[in-house]
Amino acid sequence: xxxxxxxxxxxxxxxxxxxxxxxxxxxxxxxxxxxxxxxxxxxxxxxxxxxxxxxxxxxxxxxxxxxxxxxxxxxxxxxxxxxxxxxxxxxxxxxxxxxxxxxxxxxxxxxxxxxxxxxxxxxxxxxxxxxxxxxxxxxxxxxxxxxxxxxxxxxxxxxxxxxxxxxxxxxxxxxxxxxxxxxxxxxxxxxxxxxxxxxxxxxxxxxxxxxxxxxxxxxxxxxxxxxxxxxxxxxxxxxxxxxxxxxxxxxxxxxxxxxxxxxxxxxxxxxxxxxxxxxxxxxxxxxxxxxxxxxxxxxxxxxxxxxxxxxxxxxxxxxxxxxxxxxxxxxxxxxxxxxxxxxxxxxxxxxxxxxxxxxxxxxxxxxxxxxxxxxxxxxxxxxxxxxxxxxxxxxxxxxxxxxxxxxxxxxxxxxxxxxxxxxxxx
Amino acid sequence: xxxxxxxxxxxxxxxxxxxxxxxxxxxxxxxxxxxxxxxxxxxxxxxxxxxxxxxxxxxxxxxxxxxxxxxxxxxxxxxxxxxxxxxxxxxxxxxxxxxxxxxxxxxxxxxxxxxxxxxxxxxxxxxxxxxxxxxxxxxxxxxxxxxxxxxxxxxxxxxxxxxxxxxxxxxxxxxxxxxxxxxxxxxxxxxxxxxxxxxxxxxxxxxxxxxxxxxxxxxxxxxxxxxxxxxxxxxxxxxxxxxxxxxxxxxxxxxxxxxxxxxxxxxxxxxxxxxxxxxxxxxxxxxxxxxxxxxxxxxxxxxxxxxxxxxxxxxxxxxxxxxxx
Numbered sequence: 084x085x086x087x088x089x090x091x092x093x094x095x096x097x098x099x100x101x102x103x104x105x106x107x108x109x110x111x112x113x114x115x116x117x118x119x120x121x122x123x124x125x126x127x128x129x130x131x132x133x134x135x136x137x138x139x140x141x142x143x144x145x146x147x148x149x150x151x152x153x154x155x156x157x158x159x160x161x162x163x164x165x166x167x168x169x170x171x172x173x174x175x176x177x178x179x180x181x182x183x184x185x186x187x188x189x190x191x192x193x194x195x196x197x198x199x200x201x202x203x204x205x206x207x208x209x210x211x212x213x214x215x216x217x218x219x220x221x222x223x224x225x226x227x228x229x230x231x232x233x234x235x236x237x238x239x240x241x242x243x244x245x246x247x248x249x250x251x252x253x254x255x256x257x258x259x260x261x262x263x264x265x266x267x268x269x270x271x272x273x274x275x276x277x278x279x280x281x282x283x284x285x286x287x288x289x290x291x292x293x294x295x296x297x298x299x300x301x302x303x304x305x306x307x308x309x310x311x312x313x314x315x316x317x318x319x320x321x322x323x324x325x326x327x328x329x330x331x332x333x334x335x336x337x338x339x340x341x342x343x344x345x346x347x348x349x350x351x352x353x354x355x356x357x358x359x360x361x362x363x364x365x366x367x368x369x370x371x372x373x374x375x376x377x378x379x380x381x382x383x384x385x386x387x388x389x390x391x392x393x394x395x396x397x398x399x400x401x402x403x404x405x406x407x408x409x410x411x412x413x414x415x416x417x418x419x420x421x422x423x424x425x426x427x428x429x430x431x432x433x434x435x436x437x438x439x440x441x442x443x444x445x446x447x448x449x450x451x452x453x454x455x456x457x458x459x460x461x462x463x464x465x466x467x468x469x470x471x472x473x474x475x476x477x478x479x480x481x482x483x484x485x486x487x488x489x490x491x492x493x494x495x496x497x498x499x500x501x502x503x504x505x506x507x508x509x
Numbered sequence: 510x511x512x513x514x515x516x517x518x519x520x521x522x523x524x525x526x527x528x529x530x531x532x533x534x535x536x537x538x539x540x541x542x543x544x545x546x547x548x549x550x551x552x553x554x555x556x557x558x559x560x561x562x563x564x565x566x567x568x569x570x571x572x573x574x575x576x577x578x579x580x581x582x583x584x585x586x587x588x589x590x591x592x593x594x595x596x597x598x599x600x601x602x603x604x605x606x607x608x609x610x611x612x613x614x615x616x617x618x619x620x621x622x623x624x625x626x627x628x629x630x631x632x633x634x635x636x637x638x639x640x641x642x643x644x645x646x647x648x649x650x651x652x653x654x655x656x657x658x659x660x661x662x663x664x665x666x667x668x669x670x671x672x673x674x675x676x677x678x679x680x681x682x683x684x685x686x687x688x689x690x691x692x693x694x695x696x697x698x699x700x701x702x703x704x705x706x707x708x709x710x711x712x713x714x715x716x717x718x719x720x721x722x723x724x725x726x727x728x729x730x731x732x733x734x735x736x737x738x739x740x741x742x743x744x745x746x747x748x749x750x751x752x753x754x755x756x757x758x759x760x761x762x763x764x765x766x767x768x769x770x771x772x773x774x775x776x777x778x779x780x781x782x783x784x785x786x787x788x789x790x791x792x793x794x795x796x797x798x799x800x801x802x803x804x805x806x807x808x809x810x811x812x813x814x815x816x817x818x819x820x821x822x823x824x825x826x827x828x829x830x831x832x833x834x
Contacts, residue, residue, distance in 0.1 A: 135554075135670070136553070136554035136555050136671060137553075137554045143670060143672075143673070301801065301802035301803065302797075302801045302802060302803070303793040303794075303797050303801075304793075311789065311790070311793070312789055313787070313789055313790060329673075329675075329686065331668050331670055331673045331674070331675035331686070332668065332670055333553075333561040333667075333668045333669050333670060334550075334554075334561065335561075336561065336666070336668050338666070338668040338675045338677055338684075340675070340684050340686075349682040349683075350675075350677040350678070350682050350683060350684035352666055352668075352677050352782070352783050354782050358780055361784075365784075367784065367785045368785060368787055369682075369785065391790075442672075442690065442692070443690070443691045443692050443693055444693055445692050445693040445694065445695055445696065450652065450699055450700060450701065451652070451682075451683065452652060452700060454650065454651070454789045455651050455652065455700070455723075460793075460796075460797055461796075461797060461800065464797055464800035464801070465800055467802070468800060468802070471802070
């Protein structure tokens with residue numbers, strides 16, 4: 084019986100690790116080589132036009148990114164847009180060193196180590212560091228703009244709830260990073276409360292994440308979107324687990340399959356139309372896209388997001404203006420301006436470059452089958468119920484004292500803080 | 510005024526229905542002439558028949574591929590009389606009333622209308638039908654597979670280019686790519702199959718393989734194994750209709766190849782676009798509700814929902830008060 088319980092916990096641990104991983108996806112990402120981009124742009128006007136048989140710009144093929152660039156610029160680089168080649172090499176060296184260590188875990192058997200084995204086994208390599216110091220090109224400091232007071236309040240309310248659910252665990256007792264901002268104490272009565280906001284974050288919360296990972300599994304809605312197999316969001320910058328885009332066009336339509344989030348992919352359709360957006364009460368997880376061509380650039384306006392979507396804290400008021408430009412035969416530049424006046428004090432812009440992949444290689448799985456194989460959700464919920472039963476029968480600890488999610492520690496193979504943390508997000 | 514005769518009620522209802530029909534006809538004709546600009550091109554830039562657009566089957570194949578009479582529910586139980594033809598809906602669909610019934614159909618199976626199951630497979634099909642709610646992958650929002658995705662009651666969009674044809678399905682935002690160019694075999698078996706297409710004159714012929722055997726054909730328990738091999742044929746019969754036929758082979762389940770066929774219709778609404786049906790969220794209670802700390806369903810037996818249907822007419826319901834006089 085005890086062994087089965089531990090097995091359930093083990094499966095739950097893997098799930099938690101996955102969740103942590105998916106949530107962190109939104110920070111470090113891909114990269115671009117602007118030096119190559121400039122001549123490529125000239126080539127576009129000079130060389131043979133990359134156009135479809137009906138004479139529209141041709142974006143088709145399989146695409147992904149091949150270098151890693153953090154979403155936000157590490158503050159030590161200030162307003163500097165590019166790393167020097169020496170810095171790039173040094174960052175690669177440092178990441179290789181950290182990911183090559185065999186002890187990137189909390190002590191084996193501890194609660195904090197639930198995700199350790201997974202992360203250590205999976206995250207052993209990394210993409211080369213790109214030249215850009217951040218995917219964010221505006222504002223000039225490469226950082227997400229400050230939150231509005233209302234977004235700060237919401238984030239603080241979620242964080243307070245997360246901390247209340249962690250406060251009786253060892254994470255707070257040992258003052259680990261997962262408890263940052265909180266204190267150790269007896270089980271909180273808030274454990275039986277409904278969360279202050281509907282929690283739809285795709286990844287971990289943490290002190291600054293503002294996300295919704297909470298240390299509780301009363302029901303599927305307590306778990307985050309990654310664990311519920313619905314983590315795919317727009318905009319999507321790939322993250323540590325990468326993505327593959329397949330673009331197919333016909334006159335009047337651009338279709339993009341996002342093979343993303345380890346089996347959480349989805350099919351996007353961009354109608355090229357001047358029709359107005361959907362009625363404002365019709366909301367969708369991935370919003371409502373309206374495309375048009377501006378020269379060689381596909382410009383897409385995306386609105387009508389659901390209140391259940393979650394991108395860096397923005398939900399139903401998210402508005403995207405995307406620009407997809409084929410720079411040369413092997414490169415697409417993706418630029419997106421992100422605005423939500425209820426979340427950020429100003430709009431911000433991200434740029435990423437995609438490289439064309441071999442079309443015949445069939446690298447795209449087209450199979451978002453996370454949900455079909457989601458034994459993890461069953462394990463998380465069944466594990467929590469088993470813990471409660473064991474406690475009620477005097478056979479186990481109070482579930483309020485056990486950390487199963489949001490505990491922090493070695494996500495994606497890096498430590499939370501210190502010299503073994505990820506130098507690209509430190 | 511307060512005591513209308515039944516006759517006058519019926520007359521009013523009929524007149525209203527006639528008006529509504531007329532209005533529908535009028536609005537449809539306006540749509541066709543003014544709402545739509547030019548009709549879709551029947552040929553692509555490279556001279557092939559043009560299948561691009563939003564399509565949907567308009568039949569009962571998603572309920573049952575085979576010819577069947579209407580029945581009161583997808584799951585039924587004996588009623589007052591112990592006859593097989595006098596069933597009433599079973600609890601899970603009972604509360605839906607007439608919306609829970611299964612419409613009749615002439616079926617889409619060609620020839621004698623029979624599906625040539627091996628004896629063992631026929632027994633599994635029968636069990637599948639009896640345990641529809643527990644077993645049908647559609648109810649769990651799993652990837653629907655081919656050909657089922659082509660005739661589910663949701664629209665899908667074909668995006669056709671020279672080398673690739675992408676089909677986007679509203680149901681669970683899934684997709685498949687038909688490769689007209691060279692492509693390696695997929696790295697694993699799949700729910701949605703591996704589709705390789707070619708042109709035979711004006712017909713698009715698609716060979717679909719590499720299934721994982723976890724899909725069904727319909728809500729009647731018709732199923733296949735991982736040995737499924739499909740040959741689909743798409744032929745444009747008007748600018749707004751495709752003749753779609755599929756030859757189905759699966760030596761583990763069927764004794765010979767068999768064929769289904771049906772028209773697929775263009776969605777002609779002028780502002781038609783594919784909207785999300787992200788059903789993963791919709792089925793969490795169905796899949797995991799028994800593991801909730803605070804149960805929403807009143808009674809579970811293991812992981813089976815026991816539905817006690819109580820239908821209470823709210824006080825003041827005008828229709829019922831009129832009906833009861």
